[in-house]
Amino acid sequence: MATVVELPLETYKGPVDPDWCPGCGDFGVLRALQRAAGKLGIHHKDLMVVSGIGCSSNLPGYIHAYGFHGLHGRALAQATGMKLGNHDLHVVITGGDGDGYGIGIQHFIHSMRRNIDLTYIVMDNEIYGLTTGQASPTTERGEWTKSTPGGCPEDELNPLALAMVAGATYIARGSSAEQEHLTNLIAQGIQHKGFSLIDVFSPCVTYNKHNTHQWFKERVYKLEETDYEPTDYERALVKVREWGDQIPIGVCYQTSRPTYEDGEPALKKGPLVRHNLGLTPEQRRALLQEFM
Numbered sequence: 407m408a409t410v411v412e413l414p415l416e417t418y419k420g421p422v423d424p425d426w427c428p429g430c431g432d433f434g435v436l437r438a439l440q441r442a443a444g445k446l447g448i449h450h451k452d453l454m455v456v457s458g459i460g461c462s463s464n465l466p467g468y469i470h471a472y473g474f475h476g477l478h479g480r481a482l483a484q485a486t487g488m489k490l491g492n493h494d495l496h497v498v499i500t501g502g503d504g505d506g507y508g509i510g511i512q513h514f515i516h517s518m519r520r521n522i523d524l525t526y527i528v529m530d531n532e533i534y535g536l537t538t539g540q541a542s543p544t545t546e547r548g549e550w551t552k553s554t555p556g557g558c559p560e561d562e563l564n565p566l567a568l569a570m571v572a573g574a575t576y577i578a579r580g581s582s583a584e585q586e587h588l589t590n591l592i593a594q595g596i597q598h599k600g601f602s603l604i605d606v607f608s609p610c611v612t613y614n615k616h617n618t619h620q621w622f623k624e625r626v627y628k629l630e631e632t633d634y635e636p637t638d639y640e641r642a643l644v645k646v647r648e649w650g651d652q653i654p655i656g657v658c659y660q661t662s663r664p665t666y667e668d669g670e671p672a673l674k675k676g677p678l679v680r681h682n683l684g685l686t687p688e689q690r691r692a693l694l695q696e697f698m
């Protein structure tokens with residue numbers, strides 16, 4: 407087994423500083439991802455960070471790694487292409503609840519069903535932040551938002567429960583305020599072979615005055631500090647629905663089954679990017695010119 411050489415946080419410092427509002431939970435998620443990558447000793451060239459649209463989706467611009475800032479709700483589809491193009495890459499997707507659980511929900515479900523080896527970090531603030539405070543799929547029933555002035559009239563989506571039935575093989579919940587804990591959850595998610603979901607409480611201090619840092623602090627407890635075992639599917643189905651005065655964070659469920667890549671014959675000879683296509687240098691140049 408290769409020895410892991412940990413890398414310092416500065417390794418992943420991006421070319422520009424985040425322009426998130428002071429106090430936004432996303433700062434803590436960025437830092438935890440940088441720390442997790444450093445802890446695993448992942449070189450820049452082996453890390454790809456992909457996002458859709460939203461405040462949190464600006465994250466690839468703030469980390470020193472390969473990055474792709476794509477279309478609203480399409481980050482998982484784009485990340486799937488990247489993973490299949492080079493399955494040696496660690497592909498991490500970062501985005502918000504509106505982007506992933508609303509606009510991109512079809513990609514969310516099918517990526518989990520396929521168990522493609524991706525790490526999906528959702529900065530869940532229960533609101534659309536970039537568009538200035540409309541209800542998102544995780545906004546709770548009755549909540550006042552700009553788009554629901556009479557209170558949100560529909561039930562919220564439980565992304566962890568959906569992940570359980572759709573087939574994700576690593577399902578965790580973290581809090582941006584719990585740095586050490588979140589770093590470990592992300593590191594485990596990256597190491598996990600298969601689809602990993604890490605839903606992170608990442609408060610929007612500007613537009614969500616209900617689910618604040620304090621609100622979460624008063625409620626969250628760590629599963630690792632209880633006798634909970636994340637390998638029991640039936641127990642996990644109950645645990646992911648726990649909500650109210652007590653909200654669990656930690657690894658809710660982890661299992662193992664073949665990934666999409668395992669079953670794809672075209673990948674048996676190694677990453678597609680290293681396959682010999684039999685092209686001459688001129689043909690390669692012409693193709694690059696056509697598509698780049």
Ligand code: SF4
Nearest residue numbers: 427430461535610611
């Ligand atoms: Fe963060 Fe909300 Fe500000 Fe967006 S609007 S940067 S989510 S605090």
